[in-house]
Amino acid sequence: MRDETRARREAEIIDAAYALLEQKGASGMSMLAVAKAAKASNETLYNWYGDKLGLFRAMAERNGEALVARLEAALAEDASPLEALDGLGPVLLELLTSSRAVALARAAAADPTGSLGAALADAGRNQVKPMIAALCQKALDERALKGGEAGAICDTYIALLLGDFQILRAVHAAPQPTKAEIRSRADRALMLTWKLYAREDTR
Structure with a gap:
């Protein structure tokens, strides 16, 4: 199968999997159900993803691709790291509070084995957090910035940016934020992080 054809089919499979996950939860997102919804063979899904956990991991990776690409570009460029965070904050917050991310979080929370949660962390947080820490460094x-340690600054920034927002979304206690709300929260998180760690001669 040509690369562009496979990429298109994978996108269709991931879209079908997300639709089932959002509608029916993890239990309704069987490999067979996804194959039928995507008009693909069950054999194709098992060949490409191995099992449901592999498909779940692919879904998480696809959800964060744009953010990872922006982080990689920010680390490679000569732009100010704080300017990079200013641009990345809204992207990260919108991603983590999106319907897809919330569906993934709900599925992981409902999995008693912890396998989905581990796969979600590997494909998301464990990739993104070190890159944000590298920007802080x-x-x-x-x-x-002055003082502190890059990992601690990263933790502070993420905590201020996200807080318990994703949890509230996952338990149906908060609506999806608007673009304006996302921008405002991202600005506040960066401003407070800068105030905590800014050099005294730049305040």
């Missing part, structure tokens, strides 16, 4: 190296 870059800010320290360039003396845009």
